[in-house]
Amino acid sequence: MDVGHVGEDVEQQAPATGSCAGACRGEFRFVWKESEELMLEFAAHMPGWRQLSRADLRRHRCLRLNPLWWLCIFGCAACILLGHGFHGAFRQGGAVRSDEYEVERRARIWWVYCYSGGFVGTVLVDLVALMSALASEGSGEERNRTVRSCVVAILIQLWYMLGDLNLLFMMSRKDTVLMHASAISRVTFGAAFLVAFVIGLLTPAGQATFHHWAEGEPDSEAGGPPPRETAITWMIRLVFCLFMVVAYLGASSQAGHESLKPIRDAK
Known part of the structure; x- marks a missing residue:
């Protein structure tokens, strides 16, 4: 390339x-x-x-x-x-x-x-x-x-979009360390949701939901607690979002340091 x-x-x-x-x-x-x-x-x-x-x-x-x-x-x-x-x-x-x-x-x-x-x-x-x-x-x-x-889905997606804004800002500064950190977080975002998707799809609860959508099976009991697998997928999402918050705040605090100067062009 x-x-x-x-x-x-x-x-x-x-x-x-x-x-x-x-x-x-x-x-x-x-x-x-x-x-x-x-x-x-x-x-x-x-x-x-x-x-x-x-x-x-x-x-x-x-x-x-x-x-x-x-x-x-x-x-x-x-x-x-x-x-x-x-x-x-x-x-x-x-x-x-x-x-x-x-x-x-x-x-x-x-x-x-x-x-x-x-x-x-x-x-x-x-x-x-x-x-x-x-x-x-x-x-x-x-x-x-x-x-x-x-609401949770919208907040997660908006946070990803804010991360993309931050990535382009780091590219404009030629700050390779924070650029790599931001790029890794982008990849981790997709990996985390892929894991959540697989857990939800391959478990009995996920298969039951799929059959309900595809075949029109009766709804589960209203007001019942969510299945354990659903709770696990939501925990993965929330913990991942927590790590995104911590990483983003750390990157933002370092971005303002005057000691971070752009890297010189390779010759």
Whole structure:
């Protein structure tokens, strides 16, 4: 992967005199190009395709005629679009520095924007579910349970998005120690939820819930205590969030130290 400096900013903003429609078209072209490049980067590392050029990959029938391929590109484009808008609201919609490296540009767009955009979408979905639960007139216990679940999910996702803001800030400072700490926390976030998902899916309680959704089995007894497996998954989430809080506060306190100076460019 090329780690040289970016010679040209691919995220050129629309001129001030341009129309809103022109700016939107430019944004859509940007997110589609980046999502396609992201998927091509992934395909280039598949066994048997590593010797192919990007042009050959674009023309490859297994990709060009594959609906799943275009669905993945569309999904990445939607996430990058939402993530770019979210970070743009905090003035992080462009290069982290004037001397941004290509590898940093790819990490910013393909990783940070894409993941943040995914969480923007899930936060919106959870907000809709929360509003729907608050407006419903069903069982009070079930409604309260849904409200609590939505609130906790929204808070967790917002905390992840704040971590992405912090990661780009550390990239702008060339603070590799805190950049690595932030990147590790991003990976740990996904690993923790993967463990929680597996525990919930492979246990009897998780299988019963799946069959209830898929086959419409009767609801469990209302007001009963949650199963032990459900309690374990929630403990994992809460403990992980506690570690995220501690790590983020530690990173924030060190970020303000004047002794932390940017690392000099490699020669």
